[in-house]
Amino acid sequence: MSGGPDGLVIGFDLGDGETTLAWTTRYGDGGIQVFKRRSTGERSVLTAMARSVGDRRRLLGEEAVCAAGAAEFSLNFKQGPDPGGLETPEAVLFVQALLAEFLAEHGTPPERTGPARSTDQADTAESAAEPMMVVGHPAGWEPEVVEAYARHLQLRGVHTRLLPESQAALVHVRRPGATAGSEASDRSMAEQPTAGRVLVVDIGSSTTDFTLITDMEPRSLALGADFGCRRIDFEVADLVTAHHRDNETLNAALAADGGREFLLLACRRAKEAQFSGTQAATFDQPVNPRFEPIMKLAWGWLRQAEIPAQVSAPGGWADEFRALLKQARRLMEDQDPDQVVLTGGGSRMPLTRRICREVFPEAAIDNDPDPAFSVARGLALAGYTELRLERFRASLTELLEESALDALCSKHISEGFAELKRRLAGRVRGAADITATTAVEPVDGGEPPAITALREALNQHLGERVSSLCRDHGVPHDALDLDFQLPLSVAEALTDQLTRFAKRQSNLQSGVRAWSMQASRRTAEWWQQRKNTFRPAHSGNPYADIARTAAVWGVPVALWAMQEWSVSRMVKEIEALSLDEGKADELTENIRAHIRDQLLERLTEIERLIF
Structure with a gap:
């Protein structure tokens, strides 16, 4: 190295x-x-x-x-x-x-x-x-x-x-x-x-x-x-001194500088040897001369002592x-x-x-x-x-600042908004196959389909890049959950503008329908009151029949045509909608910040185990 x-x-x-x-x-x-x-x-x-x-x-x-x-x-x-x-x-x-x-x-x-x-x-x-x-x-x-x-x-x-x-x-x-x-x-x-x-x-x-x-x-x-x-060492050392308490040579060696510490060291070496089943040994070279009495008198006794039995004894x-x-x-x-x-x-x-x-x-x-x-x-x-x-965190920051991420987010935000508009327009037209799966409203309590598409695209793009970073920096791949969840603000920002428009137009559309029904009822009442006036003089006159039919159905047809015109106009207005200025950039930054937070949270989990 x-x-x-x-x-x-x-x-x-x-x-x-x-x-x-x-x-x-x-x-x-x-x-x-x-x-x-x-x-x-x-x-x-x-x-x-x-x-x-x-x-x-x-x-x-x-x-x-x-x-x-x-x-x-x-x-x-x-x-x-x-x-x-x-x-x-x-x-x-x-x-x-x-x-x-x-x-x-x-x-x-x-x-x-x-x-x-x-x-x-x-x-x-x-x-x-x-x-x-x-x-x-x-x-x-x-x-x-x-x-x-x-x-x-x-x-x-x-x-x-x-x-x-x-x-x-x-x-x-x-x-x-x-x-x-x-x-x-x-x-x-x-x-x-x-x-x-x-x-x-x-x-x-x-x-x-x-x-x-x-x-x-x-x-x-x-x-x-x-x-x-070392409690064991102290207990064994006490047994050694008790056994040789009358030996003046040993007592003098123990009283010398470091004598007691050397005896504890000898007790530890004997303990380790007995528990490991290896040959008891002290040092490969001669010890300080003042410790030699301890080696001669205590070491032989330690090699014969049953230290494991002492450790396992009651108390x-x-x-x-x-x-x-x-x-x-x-x-x-x-x-x-x-x-x-x-x-x-x-x-x-x-x-x-x-x-x-x-x-x-x-x-x-x-x-x-x-x-x-x-x-x-x-x-x-x-x-x-x-x-x-x-190093991984620094590389991750560089990844999240790449222009490619901005382009990816902008692309899918635009596509997602276009998909939302398409589905909303279909709902306005009253298509039965779209009403149940409109992207403006969550499906089965989940996120709108267009948001799901954006999230899955980000997962694929960033998942590959982050996995590569993990390999480069030795971070275990499974330490990071790469199934990124987008913040609710993304879905809300994409759908809020459309939802507000839909509600406004729905209210208008309901008013048109109500006015149409009331007008039809008034027309029918008016016709009942005046139908004798318009009865033809000679039965079977074709011109009289046409006039009568026009009088009966002309108003409802006109109202129906007005309704269709209103729907067509609403669809065109939906198709002409665009995100508010700067909204796409704001959403991209929100997505980047949210992904960064999720990744750093995963790294923090690893660090908590270490420090």
Whole structure:
């Protein structure tokens, strides 16, 4: 993968036990990679930090544990910063150091800023040239704590934003080509089942995050912020110290700088080995000499201890995890999710899956097959997806501003109005086959047929173009519903002018008919009164018969002719109608705005699942 630092998208998963940095480029070249440290070969970097005695250089990961003479050793320092505090937390110092190490290989190391600049305040043009870093945080942290964490993490030259860790894990699990359990799936994130309820349980070292996704809308559950797998490490460490409480050498090593932290690390390595069924190991290189008594005395005992039995004992970690799941179920109004996705290092313990199935018997339980990297990969994927959707949105704006769309709308608006006039004229003529399907009035309570034709033409034209944009920008096709519905204003604007004219002429026509009927009645009465006057003197006179017939039918015929003339004139007036000046342009803009709103709403649904 190539490109300067401005082409990087970084996902940073700071764990209490281990930290992972995943990365890709703005255009996803080469997929998502996990950073591997050159000095130690670590991909899951031990979240440990120390200072080199000679040059005061900050040491990270296994270097912090193994460097001779290293001082200020610290471990398990992931915790929410004090919202009112000014001192940079150790966790943030660790992020800065590991990020600088990564960028030293792939770009320019970052610098600390003065006043923090939030993501929302970042200038769009400037941020487009910056590497983007998405950092995870426990979902259970309070908003003011997250805000303080984000403030401390702002670096000059790096566009930074935060995302709940469990949400990032879901983004990774539902990536294209993701797998759920042992069954592979090539479905995209949008193709995964989202209509139901999905609960993501991210079991980390210091926290357990719960995120409920309902109809692509994520919601973090406020619990688990102080419950993680390191509780097991503390319990096991207490057993070690209790067993060797009279050993002065061990007690002295534990009292030394970093001694207690190193014992917790050894307990964690032993725990992971026993739950995974692998050979227990600590480090590939000698540890700091002051930790050697802990290795000699504690490590042998740890390898023989039954840590899984300790975890499953009554009142132990397993019971606390079960109680936490039940609390989550109550927050979900005692409704089982359709799917539970287990991720995080703690998900590798088989008992976590068993307890989830016990608490949520109706749900499908899925494990992330590679939980150590799922959050970091999800964070990088979330950042990449955000940039991808920004590019898609810009291309979509260009599409909607094309003159071809104006021409298409104008063409179909004109054709639609002409069709409406034709059908209205037919209705005025009284054609029975048109009365029931006139375009002026909706059919069966729906939209007028001419409006349907306009909508279908737009769907075909824009559907093809938007699908092409989706392919170009990697947006799943099914994430967008391309059956565009036109605003009611379009139908109303096309039909209102005709409807008002029809009503006006209908009233006039009714008046003509009423006047005609009254005139015919008066003529008949007049004729009855005077028919003897016009009786011919000699029966059978043809001229007298013609005069009599003309007198009887002349007025009705004249009235009928007047009616036909009125209908003919009305039809001509309908055919001469045109849209008000500027109405076609106004309708085109309304259509464009409505389509833009619909597309952006679909994109927002995708973004809600990510950020």
